[in-house]
Amino acid sequence: MFSAEEISRQALATIAIQAEAIAALKNYVNHVFTDVVKLILNTKGRVVITGIGKSAVIAQKMVATFNSTGTPALFMHAADAIHGDLGMIQPDDVVIIISKSGSSPEIKVLIPFIKNFGNPVVAICGSEQSYLATNADYLINTTVEKEACPNNLAPTTSTTAQIVMGDALAVCLLNLKGFTAEDFARFHPGGALGKRLYLRVGDLSKQNLVPRVAADATLKEVIYEISSKRLGATAVTDEHGHLLGIVTDGDIRRMLEKHDNTSVLRAKDILSASPKTIDEQELAVGALELIRTHNISQLVVTNGGIYSGFVHLHDLVREGLI
Numbered sequence: 001m002f003s004a005e006e007i008s009r010q011a012l013a014t015i016a017i018q019a020e021a022i023a024a025l026k027n028y029v030n031h032v033f034t035d036v037v038k039l040i041l042n043t044k045g046r047v048v049i050t051g052i053g054k055s056a057v058i059a060q061k062m063v064a065t066f067n068s069t070g071t072p073a074l075f076m077h078a079a080d081a082i083h084g085d086l087g088m089i090q091p092d093d094v095v096i097i098i099s100k101s102g103s104s105p106e107i108k109v110l111i112p113f114i115k116n117f118g119n120p121v122v123a124i125c126g127s128e129q130s131y132l133a134t135n136a137d138y139l140i141n142t143t144v145e146k147e148a149c150p151n152n153l154a155p156t157t158s159t160t161a162q163i164v165m166g167d168a169l170a171v172c173l174l175n176l177k178g179f180t181a182e183d184f185a186r187f188h189p190g191g192a193l194g195k196r197l198y199l200r201v202g203d204l205s206k207q208n209l210v211p212r213v214a215a216d217a218t219l220k221e222v223i224y225e226i227s228s229k230r231l232g233a234t235a236v237t238d239e240h241g242h243l244l245g246i247v248t249d250g251d252i253r254r255m256l257e258k259h260d261n262t263s264v265l266r267a268k269d270i271l272s273a274s275p276k277t278i279d280e281q282e283l284a285v286g287a288l289e290l291i292r293t294h295n296i297s298q299l300v301v302t303n304g305g306i307y308s309g310f311v312h313l314h315d316l317v318r319e320g321l322i
Contacts, residue, residue, distance in 0.1 A: 017157055018157050018160050020145075021160070021161055022164055024144075024145075025142070025164060025165065025168075028140065028141040028143075028165075029168070032138050032140065036122050036140060036169065037172045037176070039094055039138070040071060040094055040169070040173060041176055041177070043093070043094050045090050045091070045093035045094065046072040046073055046094075047063075047071060047072070047073040047094050047095075048074050048076050048089050048093050048095045049062050049066075049076070049095075049096045049098065050076040050077065050081060050096070050097050050098070051078055051097065051098035051099060052078040052079060052099065052104050053155075054155040055100060055155075056075075056078065056098075058098055058159055058162045058166065059075055059098050060075050061166070062096070062162075062166035062169075063075040066169075068184070069170050069171075069173065069184070070173070070174055070179040070183060071170065071173050074088055076088055078104070078107060079106050081113075082106075082109055082110060082113065086114075089117060089119060091118070093119055094120050094122060095114050095119050095120070095121050095122065096121075096122045096123075097110070097111070097121060097123055097124070097125075097132055097136065098124045098162055098166075099123070100125070100126040100127070100158045100162075101126070101130060102123065102125040102127045102131055102132030103127070103130045103131050103132070107132050108131050111131070111132065111135050111136075120138070121135070121136045122136060122139075122140065123136035123138065123139045123140065124142055125139060125140075125141070126141070126142045126143045126158050128141060128143065140165055140169075142158065142162050142165050143161075144157045144158050182198075196283070196284075196285045199283065199284040199285075199319060200280065200282065200283060200284060201278055201279065201280045201281070201282050201283070201284055201286070201287050201299075201301055201311050204287075204311045204315040204316070204319065205280060205301040205308065205311045205315075206280075207315070208229075208309055208315070209228075209229040209230070209231065210235075210309045210310075211225045211226060211228075211229035211231055211234035211235060212234060212236070213225050213235075213267050214236070214237070214238075214239075214267065215236055215238065215266065215267055215268040215271075216266050216267070216268065217266060217267040218265075218266065219252075219263075219265050219270075222234060222252070222270075226248075226249060226252070231298060231310045232248060232249050232298060232312070233246050233247065233249070233298055234247055235300060235307050235310075236267045236271045241306040241307050242305070242306065242307070243275070243277070243300060243302065243306075243307045245273040245274070245275060246271060246272055246275040246300060247267055247270055248272070251270050251271070252270070255270045276290055276296060276299050277301070278290060278299045278300075278301060278302070279301070279302055280301050280303050280309075284311070284319065284321060287299050288316050291316070298311065298312045298313065299311050
C-alpha cells in the first residue's frame with residue numbers, strides 16, 4: 001500500500017517530466033511551423049486531422065479547438081479512412097496526421113492515398129526518421145525524451161506534446177485571423193461560457209416584472225409594489241421614467257426602526273438616492289461584477305438613462321454565470 005507521500009511524489013514526478021518536455025518544444029517552433037501556420041491560414045479548404053489510437057483522441061481535441069477558434073476542421077480516423085472516409089477530403093484541404101511513432105500500419109497505408117489526392121500533408125510526429133515524417137510535406141516535431149509512464153510505454157508525455165503543438169497552431173491562427181471574443185461567443189452559444197460572452201443585462205431584466213412607484217407613493221403602496229413584483233426592491237421614478245432612487249426591503253426595515261408614525265411617510269422620504277445602475281446593453285457578467293463588488297443583490301437597469309427594470313442575483317445564478 002503506497003503512502004500519501006509516495007503518491008504525491010509520483011504525481012509531482014509526472015508533472016515535472018511533462019513540464020520539461022513541453023518546455024523543450026520551443027526548439028521545434030521553427031520555419032516549418034510558421035510555414036504550416038501560413039499554409040492553413042491561406043487555404044480555401046478545411047483542415048482534416050487524423051490519427052490512430054491515442055493520437056486519434058488528440059486529433060479530435062485539435063479539431064474541436066480549431067473549429068471553436070475560427071479554423072474549419074474535420075476529424076478522420078486513420079483506420080476508417082481507407083474504408084470510405086477518404087471521401088471527406090476535398091481538393092483544397094490540408095491534412096494533418098498525428099502519430100508518435102510515425103510508423104503505424106494504418107498510417108503507412110493512408111499516406112500514399114492522400115499524397116495521390118495532391119493534398120499537402122502535415123505530420124505532427126515524435127520520430128524524425130519515421131515513415132510519416134519522411135513522407136510528409138511538413139514535419140512539426142513533437143519528440144519527447146521519455147513518457148511519464150514508469151515503463152516508458154503508455155502515451156503520456158508524447159500526447160501532451162501533441163496537444164500543446166495543436167494549441168500553438170490554433171492560437172497562432174486565431175491571432176492572425178483577428179478572432180475576437182465576439183467571434184468566440186458566436187461559436188459557443190450554449191453553456192455558461194457562451195453566456196458570459198453574449199448574454200446582455202436586458203435579456204435577463206426583461207424576464208422580470210418592473211416595480212416602480214411615484215415619489216409621493218404611500219408606504220403601503222411601496223410595500224405592495226415590492227411584495228407583488230418579488231424583486232426585493234422598487235424603483236422610484238418621475239413621470240418621465242427618470243430614476244429618482246430605489247426603496248429596498250432593507251430600507252423599509254430601517255425606516256420602521258426610526259419612525260413611530262409611518263402614515264405620513266412617502267417613497268421620497270425613505271428612498272436610496274444613488275442606487276447602483278447598469279445599462280441593459282451591458283454584458284450580464286458586468287452586472288455580476290458590480291453585484292459582487294458592492295455586495296448587493298440587485299441592480300437597477302436603465303435604457304438610455306431611463307429606468308427599465310431590475311436584474312437580480314438570482315437571475316445570474318439561474319443562467320449559470322455563478
